[in-house]
Amino acid sequence: MGFNRTSVLVAVISLYFPASVMAQADQTVKDNLQYTLQVPYPVEKISSSPKKARIKNVVLMIGDGMGLTQVSAAWIANRGQLYFEQFTHTGLSKTTAANKLITDSGAGATAMASGQKTIYHAVGVDTVGRDLATLTDIAHKKGLATGIVVACSLTDATPASFAANNIDREEEEEIATDFLESKVDILFGGGRRFFNRRKDQRDLLKEMEDKGYEVITSSTDFLNSSQSKILAVVENGQLDIAPKRGPVFQEASIHTLNLLKARKKGFFALLEGSRIDDMGHMNNLPGVVEEVLDFDQTIGRVLKWAAADGETLVIVTADHETGGLTLLDGDISTGRVSGKFSTGGHSGVLVPVYAWGPGAELFTGIYENTELFHKIITLLGKKVNGE
Template identity: 35%
Template sequence: MKKITISSLLLLLLISTNLNLAYDSQESGIKNIIILIGDGMGMSHVQITKLVYGHLNMEEFPIIGFELTESLSGEVTDSAAAGTAIATGVKTYNRMISVTNITGKVTNLTTLLEIAQVLGKSTGLVTTTRITHATPAVFASHVPDRDMEEEIARQLIAHRVNVLLGGGRKKFDENTLKMAKEQGYNIVFTKEELEKAEGEFILGLFADSHIPYVLDRKPEDVGLLEMTKKAISILEKNPNGFFLMIEGGRIDHAAHENDIASVVAETKEFDDVVGYVLEYAKKRGDTLVIVLADHETGGLGLGLTYGDAINEDVIRNINASVSKIASEIRATNDIKRVIKKYTGFELTEDEINYIEEAINLADEYALQNAIADIINKRVGVGFVSHKHTGAPVSLLAYGPGAENFAGFLHHVDTAKLIAKLMLFGKKDIPVTILGISGVKGDITGDFKVDEQDAYVTLMMLLGERVDTELERKVDMNNNGIIELGDVLLILQES
């Protein structure tokens, strides 16, 4: 795989020239964009968290919509394809990170974060997963497979994202860390170092892999709210504003494990961050906040039979993830004591036998699945599977331009609307289609290239494979697909 493609060079040239592209944040009222992604967070995940903790910050949003999530691979997306759709406005296949191969070759797709850089904004990515995991990766890297995390790490640094905070220390080799230092990054590994961190570029790697589940954290572990506060404090110093993606990434992992207590704890942490960001936006008045999920995980259902009540007290009493409970049972072989220690309830003989049978199975996940199954029955919830589903997810919006996001959308629609607000603000762009001229970049047929051409390209053609004369007019980088890079190049010509 080539490290830098022609389209990448064009994008880097745009970023390095720091073009304003006739964008006026004062006119539009939009200076900052904050996208919060609850990975795997379905509406039932939110509802069970509300039942346990009461009123949520997510309930305070004035604009509510629904997101469809399917990818080119089918009705059930993964985080790579879903994230790519959110970050670029273009559908791709599962496992792909902001690239597509629908043109017959692997082609990079320009992202919202890269648009923000062109506009002179500071940028940040914050997550409780590895910073090289699919969701953060899609905003500032381009690879054909999400498992290429060492290459993703290198690209995150090469893309000069100002703030990178999460786990994933093991994915940054010596050469990548050296490159980060040479690029001016302040590299931190602990909570104490994060609190003291200053400078324009911060790389925080707080775990070898993912940051521990909320229920399993020690006092020295870094949480999502702490990382968010630090990221905003660094990014808001830029007079041009900032673009920030914040991911509650381990909601998805907990749902994969059918671990209802961790689902609730991770969703509650995410909601705390949503609340902090919402208050920040209310005070400023110039910050667009989008809250959504990339997909639903687990097919969570609340209530096992008609009329069943949810036992929230069981969830409140659990103080460890099912994976930690399973590990300790394997280490001590003391099933009753460990379950009592972390859940507060006494096992029945049938439940003990069920766990013992799971211990003897070859499946490495059988034990934690059995523990989760017992807990879920006591709570009164059930999961359809340990995988993603194709269910729609919620979308919340606040701030200037938020009214655009009501109703049923797909991730690609949401990305287009965010790009529209970033590039054109809230103003209406009147468009008159006169025909087809011979001018590259002119889709309206008036023999000149202006913001009308860029607007039509963004809102009507984004994601199209170039196979007509009309589309060839606005395929500015000649890569065979209409994507955000073409919109930027048209605006550069206008």
């Protein structure tokens, strides 16, 4: 605590300028950021439990860098209500990497994707670089359809941990070539340049077409497609941040569930709220809250979809927390939240797990992130990766 020159300056300025000007000024104050959500959205009640006990589909939603404070900040901003609160079962996940207390998205997502702890910055490989079978690989072998929807590049660490194998997450051109063999049916995200502007001059978009994929480069075309195998790389880099990108992540997620359900055999889908992490790295509290609110509205749509389906398990968790965010003040009645970050990197706190639908009771308790894989595999009825 204590006053510094910047906070005194802001306090003085606030006497002379209206709130809208202050909102911008706040973003320059790195140690105590504020955000107010102007227009909250209503949270509808989802019918509580599916009629059938059978589990056919699994939707895993990962909020990258989303700890409890990120969720709490969004909850305050939206006047004390979120779709998060409708989950029936909750747990806590321990996120450490094999060789580091504070993990990254590669080791964090690989643990969830494969059931094995790996080293910092590895994706889809074990600690010595051997390929791991992931949830999408195993689901495909079982005859299930699979899908990945992200707001970052498809070659970024989280999706790469499910669909690629590389000891170094930075090798995004190498990771892109792994999609040729990944067998994931529906792929939606950014990162087109890693497919078609490569050092080796290969055109992976053409090669994916040759593999039977419809290759799509705009969100609108994706939402209008009913093909069963799609590579949608709708941006050269990442998708824009919320709310600038509009509801595209929400809509692409639901469209993907509809496409996968049409395959009739059941499916596994990974939906990642990718950019919560980026906003945490930037210590941008408004950005963090806007991203979590977009993720929460996606959760609302997914839960409604799952309630209508009746055979779908929905799990929401994170790979790690980003920013060491603390909430210091706020007002639920006005949607104002005030917080402080302690790092520009990740932190080592446990992250929440939320579950809803058939099998949700398995996700209560405190466990390693690798257990998420084992619980999902148990529900899908098959043992792998050396078990």
